[in-house]
Amino acid sequence: MNDMNKQPASADQLMIQMEGVHKWYGQFHVLKDINLNVTQGERIVLCGPSGSGKSTTIRCLNRLEEHQQGRIVVDGHELTNDLKQIETIRSEVGMVFQHFNLFPHLTVLQNCTLAPMWVRKMPKRQAEEIAMQYLERVRIPEQANKYPGQLSGGQQQRVAIARALCMKPKIMLFDEPTSALDPEMVKEVLDTMIGLAQDGMTMLCVTHEMGFARTVANRVIFMDKGEIVEQAAPEKFFTNPENERTQLFLSQILH
Amino acid sequence: MNDMNKQPASADQLMIQMEGVHKWYGQFHVLKDINLNVTQGERIVLCGPSGSGKSTTIRCLNRLEEHQQGRIVVDGHELTNDLKQIETIRSEVGMVFQHFNLFPHLTVLQNCTLAPMWVRKMPKRQAEEIAMQYLERVRIPEQANKYPGQLSGGQQQRVAIARALCMKPKIMLFDEPTSALDPEMVKEVLDTMIGLAQDGMTMLCVTHEMGFARTVANRVIFMDKGEIVEQAAPEKFFTNPENERTQLFLSQILH
Amino acid sequence: MTTHIFKPDLPAPSRNVGVVGWMRSNLFSSWFNTLMTLAGLYLVWLIIPPLLNWAFIQADWTGDARSDCSREGACWVFIQSRFAQFMYGFYPADLRWRVDLAAVLAVVGAVPLFLKKTPHKARFGIGYLIAYPLIAYWLLHGGFLGMQTVSTSQWGGLMLTIIIAAVGIAGALPLGILLALGRRSEMPAIRVICVTFIEFWRGVPLITVLFMSSVMLPLFLPEGMNLDKLMRAMVMIIFFEAAYIAEVVRGGLQAIPKGQYEAAAAMGLGYWRSMMLVILPQALKLVIPGIVNTFIALFKDTSLVIIIGLFDFLNSIKRATADPAWLGMSTEGYVFAAFVYWIFCFGMSRYSMHLEHKLDRGHKR
Amino acid sequence: MRTTSKAAPSAGSYMRDPKVRAWLFQIIAVAAVVGIGWYLFHNTQTNLANRGITSGFGFLNNSAGFGIPQHLIDYTESDSYGRVFWVGLLNTLLVSIVGIVLATILGFILGIARLSPNWLIRKLATVYIETFRNIPPLLQIFFFYFAVLAPLPGPRDSISLWDMFFLNNRGLQMPAPFAAEGMWPFLIALLVAVVAVVVLHRWARLRRHATGERFPVLWTSLGLLIGLPLLAVLAFGAPFHWQVPELQRFNIRGGWVIIPELVSIVLALSIYTAAFIGETVRAGIQSVSHGQTEAAGSLGLRPGQTLRLVIVPQAMRVIIPPLTSQYLNLAKNSSLAAAIGYPDMVSLFAGTVLNQTGQAIETMAITMSVYLAISISISILMNWYNKRIALIER
Amino acid sequence: ATLDAVKKKGFVQCGISDGLPGFSYADAKGEYKGIDVDVCRAVAAAVFGDASKVKYSALTAKERFTALQSGEVDVLSRNTTWTSSRDAAMGLNFTGVTYYDGQGFLVNKKVGVSSAKELDGATVCIQAGTTTELNLSDYFRANNLQYTPITYDTSDESAKSLESGRCDVLTSDQSQLYAQRIKLASPDDYVVLPEVISKEPLGPSTRQGDEEWFDIVRWSLFAMVNAEELGLTSANVEEMAKTTKNPDVARLLGAEGEYGKDLKLPKDWAVQIVKQVGNYGEVFDRNVGAGSELKIERGLNALWNNGGLQYAPPVR
Numbered sequence A, B: 001m002n003d004m005n006k007q008p009a010s011a012d013q014l015m016i017q018m019e020g021v022h023k024w025y026g027q028f029h030v031l032k033d034i035n036l037n038v039t040q041g042e043r044i045v046l047c048g049p050s051g052s053g054k055s056t057t058i059r060c061l062n063r064l065e066e067h068q069q070g071r072i073v074v075d076g077h078e079l080t081n082d083l084k085q086i087e088t089i090r091s092e093v094g095m096v097f098q099h100f101n102l103f104p105h106l107t108v109l110q111n112c113t114l115a116p117m118w119v120r121k122m123p124k125r126q127a128e129e130i131a132m133q134y135l136e137r138v139r140i141p142e143q144a145n146k147y148p149g150q151l152s153g154g155q156q157q158r159v160a161i162a163r164a165l166c167m168k169p170k171i172m173l174f175d176e177p178t179s180a181l182d183p184e185m186v187k188e189v190l191d192t193m194i195g196l197a198q199d200g201m202t203m204l205c206v207t208h209e210m211g212f213a214r215t216v217a218n219r220v221i222f223m224d225k226g227e228i229v230e231q232a233a234p235e236k237f238f239t240n241p242e243n244e245r246t247q248l249f250l251s252q253i254l255h
Numbered sequence C: 001m002t003t004h005i006f007k008p009d010l011p012a013p014s015r016n017v018g019v020v021g022w023m024r025s026n027l028f029s030s031w032f033n034t035l036m037t038l039a040g041l042y043l044v045w046l047i048i049p050p051l052l053n054w055a056f057i058q059a060d061w062t063g064d065a066r067s068d069c070s071r072e073g074a075c076w077v078f079i080q081s082r083f084a085q086f087m088y089g090f091y092p093a094d095l096r097w098r099v100d101l102a103a104v105l106a107v108v109g110a111v112p113l114f115l116k117k118t119p120h121k122a123r124f125g126i127g128y129l130i131a132y133p134l135i136a137y138w139l140l141h142g143g144f145l146g147m148q149t150v151s152t153s154q155w156g157g158l159m160l161t162i163i164i165a166a167v168g169i170a171g172a173l174p175l176g177i178l179l180a181l182g183r184r185s186e187m188p189a190i191r192v193i194c195v196t197f198i199e200f201w202r203g204v205p206l207i208t209v210l211f212m213s214s215v216m217l218p219l220f221l222p223e224g225m226n227l228d229k230l231m232r233a234m235v236m237i238i239f240f241e242a243a244y245i246a247e248v249v250r251g252g253l254q255a256i257p258k259g260q261y262e263a264a265a266a267m268g269l270g271y272w273r274s275m276m277l278v279i280l281p282q283a284l285k286l287v288i289p290g291i292v293n294t295f296i297a298l299f300k301d302t303s304l305v306i307i308i309g310l311f312d313f314l315n316s317i318k319r320a321t322a323d324p325a326w327l328g329m330s331t332e333g334y335v336f337a338a339f340v341y342w343i344f345c346f347g348m349s350r351y352s353m354h355l356e357h358k359l360d361r362g363h364k365r
Numbered sequence D: 001m002r003t004t005s006k007a008a009p010s011a012g013s014y015m016r017d018p019k020v021r022a023w024l025f026q027i028i029a030v031a032a033v034v035g036i037g038w039y040l041f042h043n044t045q046t047n048l049a050n051r052g053i054t055s056g057f058g059f060l061n062n063s064a065g066f067g068i069p070q071h072l073i074d075y076t077e078s079d080s081y082g083r084v085f086w087v088g089l090l091n092t093l094l095v096s097i098v099g100i101v102l103a104t105i106l107g108f109i110l111g112i113a114r115l116s117p118n119w120l121i122r123k124l125a126t127v128y129i130e131t132f133r134n135i136p137p138l139l140q141i142f143f144f145y146f147a148v149l150a151p152l153p154g155p156r157d158s159i160s161l162w163d164m165f166f167l168n169n170r171g172l173q174m175p176a177p178f179a180a181e182g183m184w185p186f187l188i189a190l191l192v193a194v195v196a197v198v199v200l201h202r203w204a205r206l207r208r209h210a211t212g213e214r215f216p217v218l219w220t221s222l223g224l225l226i227g228l229p230l231l232a233v234l235a236f237g238a239p240f241h242w243q244v245p246e247l248q249r250f251n252i253r254g255g256w257v258i259i260p261e262l263v264s265i266v267l268a269l270s271i272y273t274a275a276f277i278g279e280t281v282r283a284g285i286q287s288v289s290h291g292q293t294e295a296a297g298s299l300g301l302r303p304g305q306t307l308r309l310v311i312v313p314q315a316m317r318v319i320i321p322p323l324t325s326q327y328l329n330l331a332k333n334s335s336l337a338a339a340i341g342y343p344d345m346v347s348l349f350a351g352t353v354l355n356q357t358g359q360a361i362e363t364m365a366i367t368m369s370v371y372l373a374i375s376i377s378i379s380i381l382m383n384w385y386n387k388r389i390a391l392i393e394r
Numbered sequence E: 001a002t003l004d005a006v007k008k009k010g011f012v013q014c015g016i017s018d019g020l021p022g023f024s025y026a027d028a029k030g031e032y033k034g035i036d037v038d039v040c041r042a043v044a045a046a047v048f049g050d051a052s053k054v055k056y057s058a059l060t061a062k063e064r065f066t067a068l069q070s071g072e073v074d075v076l077s078r079n080t081t082w083t084s085s086r087d088a089a090m091g092l093n094f095t096g097v098t099y100y101d102g103q104g105f106l107v108n109k110k111v112g113v114s115s116a117k118e119l120d121g122a123t124v125c126i127q128a129g130t131t132t133e134l135n136l137s138d139y140f141r142a143n144n145l146q147y148t149p150i151t152y153d154t155s156d157e158s159a160k161s162l163e164s165g166r167c168d169v170l171t172s173d174q175s176q177l178y179a180q181r182i183k184l185a186s187p188d189d190y191v192v193l194p195e196v197i198s199k200e201p202l203g204p205s206t207r208q209g210d211e212e213w214f215d216i217v218r219w220s221l222f223a224m225v226n227a228e229e230l231g232l233t234s235a236n237v238e239e240m241a242k243t244t245k246n247p248d249v250a251r252l253l254g255a256e257g258e259y260g261k262d263l264k265l266p267k268d269w270a271v272q273i274v275k276q277v278g279n280y281g282e283v284f285d286r287n288v289g290a291g292s293e294l295k296i297e298r299g300l301n302a303l304w305n306n307g308g309l310q311y312a313p314p315v316r
């Protein structure tokens, strides 16, 4: 549709590889045989009805949830129970949550420098420089010394994005980053995300903002009942979906 | 505009008289030389930007706030520190709040009979009869035995109106009665208020519902920074305001 | 156009569900947890079997003297033979039916208050609260209407403990409410008086207060003025607990939105009427769990009257363990006491949790 | 600025002015309080005079003449009642402080155990909490004193550890240090080590901020703390003679002893209070939403770091206020020591001294003031801490 | 004044010990018995003609003086030693001596000591707030001995502690030691050491500043001693009141003169005391002497004309 939908430069470098991933909550089979490859610079939007397992899928990618069967490889590291491995992966995968989850007892700046300093063992000065850089990137450098409680929802979510970026992740995961925001704030967050996409960040994004999906996604994945039902480039996905579930879903969600 | 805007019958009987009223909150001068006469049956709408002192003005009328200078006479009783006087005035002035302030531990019926029984010392039977009458008037007699928490916002506000009416007040004060309501409920409350106006109740209403003002008000008063900036009949007020601040305000509020 | 065929749900791998899955995730999820489980099991094994052995298997249940006990396990014979004293103290044996009757009346009278569908519940409740104390006083103490007097010095045991706790809460509640209102008053002098009162009682240990009441009080009164020792202790306990109740109630008052005060005022209700009709009913309902918790604390605190020589439950047990005929029964005595206190307090705390739960639901309505 | 109302106020209307009323009401209340106070004071004065009871605080200088089994400062029978006061106060503070420390440690362990992923540990913690918080502390003190500690063997059959520590029904005896030639070098070395550790910590933090590198602070600190004094000992000789307890005719004498009264009261109070603190801690930790843990985890923080940097700082603000009242309760409950003959403030001063001198009013006033002072100090300290950690919000 | 207050309320409030066999203790039915209790009963018999009009307050040693000072009790009859400071500074007045006692030591035979001088280093159980506490420290200091005091509020606790071995020796007034001993599980394992380290005149006391009441309590006590000296017993006193020829007896029993009136008591006050409570010898015998479990010799407490110290002023 526009220049954002071009295939990324090095299409062959796999960043995420899910092979036959299954997951159960107790007896409940949430993820069924998920197969998904994401190459570097790809921007993927996950959508689907509530409870279809979108969150679970991306939470499996940084081991906030454990999968029980199948293989997940992130940037060449396989996710096992090895704590070292998990730590490495987590520091390379940034995640942004629906409810921001900023640390309320730390200032915006401290939120951003915490992980670089303690995980990357970065000097404080340097961590702060990088943090300010990213805060400028999300256009709130002037809030650096406030506490999260003093910011609006949109501002908080942008801080959350900056916080994740400060770890210089290779992949960013977003779990409905705008759904807890008032309508007037959604745009500022989406703009920030579009900016990120333009810089070539590999992104996996659970969202129902179809406008956003059209603008930035290389691929839209539709999930239902724990399975990937359809995946396609957004033009195809929105104009001419193959699957009847997808059509139904789209008809409900668009207008 | 329509027949509601006719001058009330006994225009010369003053119900409210404010003469040079000043009020301070600490060092902050909220009301500055307010002069206002309201005759029986008049329906006045107060509007103005937030913080301009509208609520404070009407709260002074039944001594929820104390004014520090000037004279306020309500239905012939001057507001002084005399408790007896205050009690008399309060029982003749009904008030409806933005947040309903129904008593959640009492049923709708008990909410309505509380003041008549304890202030007017009315027998329970009679109080209940009157209450049912007014609940019918606001079209929710069937909810009489529910608790406020079980009603929608619009219903609650109508109960609040009925509760105030049960004291058979001579004047009704409304402080943004619809601004805490979901849009679909605003109309049912406004309708109730229009009904009241048609019955000739003296009303002072803080609201930003300009449609309502057009329909029922005899006079619209515009306040800013603690002063009455302009007052006029609604036709004049909306079509041809004199003051530039009024114009600015109207331009912001009407679409 | 295709129709997606959903794959069937598969059963979870057996190591993730069922007993095995449960144990894996709840007991052995990591090496540290496995270690903790083993340590926990060892602890249980260390405590439970000897305890069961002592309290039940090897215990002696029948007999009437110390010699009937093998001393291998607990000697419950001791409790059994002193049971009446633990319950009634020195209340005359032939008049104990009066205590029983009072207790039965208390329970029977209270039942309708806890049932959902009692008609005129409020009126019944108030009537009960006024009438019961009179009846109970008549039954327990007597001295009028043809009832033989049993002086308070003969009261004792669990009966006394319960009486102190009940009177304590009944007195502390109204006083505490007044103090809470006073503390939130706009009149500075009243506020200062209430704050001082509350902080004083919360700052000193109950036993010093009880000591004062038991031996020093007459020093402050004109000569010849005489108050019953039990009554003085109760007054002190009431003051003490009222300070705590006041803080609980204050929390409730603070939780009532300002709009409620304003609405009541705008309707022409004065201070006392708006408090009684509008504010307090809501505030008190909010803090019922807090009040029950205070009552539990009060129930435990009654054991301190031992320090001033009142024959409450704990004291009657302590005295019994000093009886030469039953020497060496401390453990049995204290375990029994602990059990009884525990039953009462645990029961009440469950009740308070239940209320909290119910209130939570009430708010979400 | 005030109104001068034009309506001429009638006489009765003054009474209906809320301000007038408020004044009147307050005057009455103050008068009543003062009146009652004066009445009690007057009665007391007359009663004291009529009965020839001495009053005043002169008695504090009189010699006490009785022995005290545990005193943290030097005390002999010929010391004054004033000194008995200090002995009692210190004994009370000892119980309170040790009790608070133990209860806090145990309480935090319990609170964390209540949230353990391990079912068994969770249940055990619940059983502990439900058991101990529902039994009166006084009963627990009796239980430990009469049922647990009293049956310990006598001094002759002490349970001993390396013939240096002895446990029997007289308490726990252990060696006591006495100054020897090497004491000063030893103490100086220790002080130097402590200072060095503090400096090291500072330096390590600055270095971490500057370069991000970690310095093994813990191990170096331990090395310093042990090494330096050890060097001093090697160079200047032993710092202390140890007076090892020895069995004498009646008792094991010499060395330090922790008396069973102290053990009972401290054990009972900390076990009791820990049950409440455990619940407080659990509630505090639970008040921090799970999202915080996930966010920290997704940033790559380890569980330990998450707890230390994210969870605990937030939980503390919920924990502190109820924790304060638990501390206050424990301090007040320390007065129950009187029930088993531990020489605390109440038992020594409001008990024995009162009885020997007969000056009830003075001794009780002093005792109550002390407890009020303790309560207020704890409150102020905790409020200050609470303010420091309060969250800033809009 | 106390007498009026007592008459008004209809009973004597009497402070006694919280459990000391022979002196004051509650039996299984909760009824109080003992010498100290009998003094209270004698006062009630004198005032009301009814020895049962007494209410008891069981007091710990620590509470007792405050309770009397404050007016919580009318008479303190609780094995209390008469000392100068108590008499003078505490606002008490001792009315007489019911029992001449001295402080001693009770030890387990197993410890194997035969003299208090061998107690160096011992742990000693005492009751808080007693002269015992002070005498003990004097005695050990004078003899240059070490000791560790463990002070309890009640005698139950000190006895229990001796039994459990928390202390090696229990010190108290000798009479109390005998009383304590029978409260032990195996009394025969314990002996009272021969040393008596102090003078302990025990007697009832009243508040200072009320001479009238003081006299009543004092003379109730003297009446019992005089009765024994004159051979009056509970069995024969009524008879004697009617038939006596002995002027001493007649004056005491109110048959002659108005000695009761001087005390603001009924004429037959002494008759009632002796009839309902008994003479001093009877009381002693019943509670602590041969007729009791304690089996204490009269010793110092024999009448003066029998080699003892009990001596009452004449009624005249």
Ligand SMILES: Nc1ncnc2c1ncn2[C@@H]1O[C@H](COP(=O)(O)OP(=O)(O)OP(=O)(O)O)[C@@H](O)[C@H]1O
Pocket (backbone or CB within 6 Å): A025, A028, A030, A048, A049, A050, A051, A052, A053, A054, A055, A056, A057
């Ligand atoms: N911790 C859990 N335990 C048990 N079931 C869970 C848990 N978390 C999620 N589920 C269930 O797993 C299913 C998938 O959840 P998931 O959160 O992945 O859905 P989703 O697609 O993100 O939905 P939404 O759009 O509502 O966020 C849902 O049915 C949910 O109820």
Ligand SMILES: Nc1ncnc2c1ncn2[C@@H]1O[C@H](COP(=O)(O)OP(=O)(O)OP(=O)(O)O)[C@@H](O)[C@H]1O
Pocket (backbone or CB within 6 Å): B025, B026, B028, B030, B048, B049, B050, B051, B052, B053, B054, B055, B056, B057
């Ligand atoms: N209790 C108070 N103490 C101090 N200042 C107050 C208080 N109540 C109101 N104010 C201030 O007085 C001014 C007027 O308040 P008021 O509530 O009358 O405004 P309003 O016109 O009703 O505004 P809105 O449309 O927002 O309700 C505001 O600036 C407000 O901040």
Ligand SMILES: [Mg+2]
Pocket (backbone or CB within 6 Å): A054, A055, A056
């Ligand atoms: Mg989701």
Ligand SMILES: [Mg+2]
Pocket (backbone or CB within 6 Å): B054, B055, B056, B175, B176
């Ligand atoms: Mg307003």
